[in-house]
Every structure is written in structure tokens, then in C-alpha cells.
Amino acid sequence: MAKSDNIFNIRGRLGDFIFCQRNGKTYVKRYSGGFTKAATQNHPNVKVGQERFAQVSQYVKRLKQELQPYLWRLKDGTFHNQLMALFLQIAKNEPEKTFNELLQDLDSYSTLSNKPLNKNSKIDPSALFYNVSTNKLALGKISYELALKYKGMFLEVATGWYGVTDGEISLTQPNIQYVKLDGETKNVDLVVDFASADESHEQLPFVGLAVVYTNDKASESPHPANTVMVCFVEVRNV
Numbered sequence: 001m002a003k004s005d006n007i008f009n010i011r012g013r014l015g016d017f018i019f020c021q022r023n024g025k026t027y028v029k030r031y032s033g034g035f036t037k038a039a040t041q042n043h044p045n046v047k048v049g050q051e052r053f054a055q056v057s058q059y060v061k062r063l064k065q066e067l068q069p070y071l072w073r074l075k076d077g078t079f080h081n082q083l084m085a086l087f088l089q090i091a092k093n094e095p096e097k098t099f100n101e102l103l104q105d106l107d108s109y110s111t112l113s114n115k116p117l118n119k120n121s122k123i124d125p126s127a128l129f130y131n132v133s134t135n136k137l138a139l140g141k142i143s144y145e146l147a148l149k150y151k152g153m154f155l156e157v158a159t160g161w162y163g164v165t166d167g168e169i170s171l172t173q174p175n176i177q178y179v180k181l182d183g184e185t186k187n188v189d190l191v192v193d194f195a196s197a198d199e200s201h202e203q204l205p206f207v208g209l210a211v212v213y214t215n216d217k218a219s220e221s222p223h224p225a226n227t228v229m230v231c232f233v234e235v236r237n238v
Contacts, residue, residue, distance in 0.1 A: 055099040056087045059169070066171040067117075067230060070158050070208030074118060075224035082119050086112075104164050106204055113234045121229035123209050129234040130194060130205040137207065137233070139179070139190040146211060147183035150222065154215045155179045158208035159195040162232065171206060172198075178215035205233045 011019055019028050060083045076082075090108065091099045102108040114125050127140030143155050158174035175195035197203055211227035212219040221227045 052091050052099050053088070056084060056091055059099070059103060060084055060087060062169055066169060067208075069174050070160070070171070070206075070230050071118070071228060073210055073212075073221045073224050073228045076118060076120055078120065079118055083117065086117070100167060103169065104167060106164070106202055109162075109204055109232055112232045114231060116229045116231050118225075118229060120225050122223075122226040123211070123229040125207070125209065125229060125231045125233075128207060128231075129236045131191070132235060132237045134191075135194050135196070136191040137194045137205075139192065141189065142209075143179050143181055143190055144183065147181035150181050150211050150227070151183050153181050153222070154212050154219070155181055156208075156210040156212050156215075156217075156219075157192050158210075159192070160206050160208075161195060161197050161203040162206045163198075163201050163203040165201060174208060176217060178212075180215070181211070205235060207231060207233050 011021055013019075013031055016031050017028050018031050019026060021027075060080065063083065064080070087099075090102060090111070094102060094108070097105075114128055116123070116125060123146070124142070127138075127142060129138050130136075131138060137157065137159055139155075139157070146155060155178065157177045157179060159177075160172040160174045162169070162171050164170075172195060175193070177192050179190060179192065194205065197205075208230040209228070210221050211223075212221055
């Protein structure tokens with residue numbers, strides 16, 4: 001419906017014409033139609049976007065459940081949104097595949113190696129790597145760097161394996177070890193044992209790290225948003 005401030009000032013649609021005001025002048029153009037709400041909702045691109053969002057949402061819900069043994073200390077109300085944004089971006093980067101197809105192709109996770117899934121963590125995992133030859137996790141100088149602030153506490157190292165079987169994701173129960181943050185390991189690249197893998201399935205090494213007060217699974221973290229972290233780990237044959 002068109003509106004008029006006076007007989008010479010019409011704004012909006014009038015029949016097959018659209019009137020608008022710019023810089024005090026009235027312009028008119030023929031109405032060319034447009035999307036209705038129903039047409040928009042049924043548009044193929046909208047349908048694809050809605051389907052992908054639903055798939056990512058379902059995956060994130062499942063992943064959060066699988067992460068509990070590694071990340072139960074985390075108290076960060078934005079974690080769900082962080083995961084949604086991360087995996088929606090992965091889905092967007094490869095539009096020719098459905099998100100479920102991406103999940104089952106473990107090569108799709110390569111961009112996530114050594115990047116915290118919980119973005120607010122202050123633990124930097126960039127130097128971590130899994131040594132295939134020795135089945136060890138190399139910590140690099142991460143314990144020394146953390147000891148500068150948390151000397152006398154412990155780094156809890158949880159190692160495990162992520163896999164996809166028949167479209168269902170899973171994380172093995174973590175193998176947990178403790179490294180004391182004593183500040184004396186500046187020139188030592190620490191390594192710890194990695195959890196045993198199921199060689200009958202293709203899997204990705206997965207790590208959870210947390211600064212804790214004591215070398216005990218029930219121990220708390222000094223900052224349950226910044227001093228806990230989980231990530232997929234780079235693989236090397238050295």
C-alpha cells in the first residue's frame with residue numbers, strides 16, 4: 001500500500017508501481033515482484049542451508065557429550081557457539097559435500113590439528129605432535145611455559161582417539177598422565193605415552209590438557225575457562 005504525505009508525495013507500492021523518496025524527490029519504478037515468506041523458505045539454497053545447520057547442530061551436540069571425559073572442568077558458556085561457528089565454517093568451505101560426508105572423511109579434520117576447540121583457552125597446543133613411530137606425545141616446551149605462571153601445579157595430559165564408524169563419531173576414554181610444572185624443563189622437550197589405538201579402524205589422535213592443583217583426576221583447575229583445552233593433534237612419522 002502506498003502512503004502519501006500530501007498529494008504530491010507518495011511512498012510505497014501503488015498498483016504495479018513503486019514510489020520512493022530520495023533527496024526530496026519522488027521516483028517511481030514498475031513493481032517486479034519479490035520473494036514471499038513461503039517462497040523464501042522453499043528456495044533450494046535456503047533448504048540446503050537449513051539442512052547443514054541441522055546437521056552441524058546434531059554433530060556438536062554429540063561431540064560435546066563425547067568430550068566430557070576430557071573437558072568436564074570447562075566452565076565456558078560460549079563453548080557451544082564456538083563449536084557451531086567452527087564446524088559451520090568447515091561445512092561452508094566444502095559446499096559440494098554434505099556435512100555428514102565431511103564428518104566421515106578424516107582428512108576434513110586436518111585444518112583443526114593443534115587448534116583448540118575451545119577458543120578461550122590460554123593453553124597453546126601449537127607445538128604438540130603425535131609420534132607414530134614411538135606412540136608418544138611430544139609436549140615441547142609447553143610445561144615450561146605454563147610453569148612460569150602455575151609453578152608447583154600439574155599439567156594433566158589426557159590422550160585418546162577420535163573416530164567415525166557408520167556415520168557415528170566416538171572418542172575413546174582418555175589415558176591420563178600428570179606432568180609437574182616445576183619450571184626446570186626449559187631445555188627439555190617432554191614426551192608422554194599416548195593411549196593405545198584400535199588398529200582395525202582409522203582414527204585421529206586427540207588430546208586434552210588442563211592445569212590442575214594436584215595430580216588427581218578430581219583436582220580442580222585454577223581457571224575453568226582458560227586453563228583447560230582439547231584439540232586434534234598433528235601426526236608425524238619421526
